[in-house]
Amino acid sequence: MIKIEIVKDAGAAAKVAATHYKSLLNDKANAVLGLATGSTPIPLYKELLELHSENAIDFSQSICFNLDEYCDLPNTHRESYANFMYEQFYHLANVEENNRHIPDGNAHDLEKECERYNDLLSQHGPIDLQLLGIGRNGHIGFNEPNTELKAGTHIVKLSEATVKDNSRFFEEEEEVPAFAISVGMKSILSSKKIILLAIGEEKAKIVHALMHSGITTLLPASFLHIHTNVTLICDEAAASLL
Numbered sequence: 001m002i003k004i005e006i007v008k009d010a011g012a013a014a015k016v017a018a019t020h021y022k023s024l025l026n027d028k029a030n031a032v033l034g035l036a037t038g039s040t041p042i043p044l045y046k047e048l049l050e051l052h053s054e055n056a057i058d059f060s061q062s063i064c065f066n067l068d069e070y071c072d073l074p075n076t077h078r079e080s081y082a083n084f085m086y087e088q089f090y091h092l093a094n095v096e097e098n099n100r101h102i103p104d105g106n107a108h109d110l111e112k113e114c115e116r117y118n119d120l121l122s123q124h125g126p127i128d129l130q131l132l133g134i135g136r137n138g139h140i141g142f143n144e145p146n147t148e149l150k151a152g153t154h155i156v157k158l159s160e161a162t163v164k165d166n167s168r169f170f171e172e173e174e175e176v177p178a179f180a181i182s183v184g185m186k187s188i189l190s191s192k193k194i195i196l197l198a199i200g201e202e203k204a205k206i207v208h209a210l211m212h213s214g215i216t217t218l219l220p221a222s223f224l225h226i227h228t229n230v231t232l233i234c235d236e237a238a239a240s241l242l
């Protein structure tokens with residue numbers, strides 16, 4: 001079942017989501033956090049950093065795992081998720097460096113890297129609070145719509161739709177990496193609690209589809225209906241077709 005909370009705008013969504021982090025980390029300082037990138041969580045990271053600067057939240061014992069990373073994009077590239085996390089969150093958050101986990105999309109042996117990341121997740125997991133955005137095609141992490149989905153961390157060829165959507169972050173569509181490493185559905189679905197953020201009218205169609213869908217691999221986010229603790233926080237624009 002997916003609980004839904006509709007708020008006015010992105011700022012309000014960030015504030016609501018941040019309260020979940022605050023209460024989790026107050027209860028469990030060494031919580032395992034599943035983190036996401038993309039445009040959607042940026043206001044949330046801002047809000048969390050604000051709380052951190054007021055000493056209202058402490059990440060010093062938290063263990064963070066990102067969902068995904070592009071392959072063959074240097075970590076120093078502005079759009080690598082390693083760089084995104086540093087710029088949006090880690091450079092000001094007091095997460096210990098050895099507790100900041102992101103798949104290495106430049107690993108020499110990508111299959112081995114998937115195994116390594118998957119083992120690390122199993123070692124530290126389950127994730128206490130998994131943050132998700134949703135692609136306009138219904139992907140979560142980079143689990144793209146397909147006839148089958150993967151349970152574990154895997155290499156994925158990004159769909160045409162995702163390449164197109166993410167080309168807004170690059171100068172040209174050709175620059176968008178063709179492949180990524182993504183955690184699989186198992187680590188997402190075994191998280192104790194999941195917050196799915198959907199912001200803006202460009203997410204309205206997929207939010208509508210998600211809330212009216214059965215469970216199908218063609219809409220990977222629909223598997224969230226199986227989970228017992230998922231909250232979809234969306235703004236009025238993303239909820240406008242519900």
Ligand code: F6R
Nearest residue numbers: 036037038039040133134135141
């Ligand atoms: C990012 C991720 C993706 C994004 C999704 C939405 O780590 O896993 O699933 O959450 O593509 O991206 P935005 O927020 O840019 O619309």
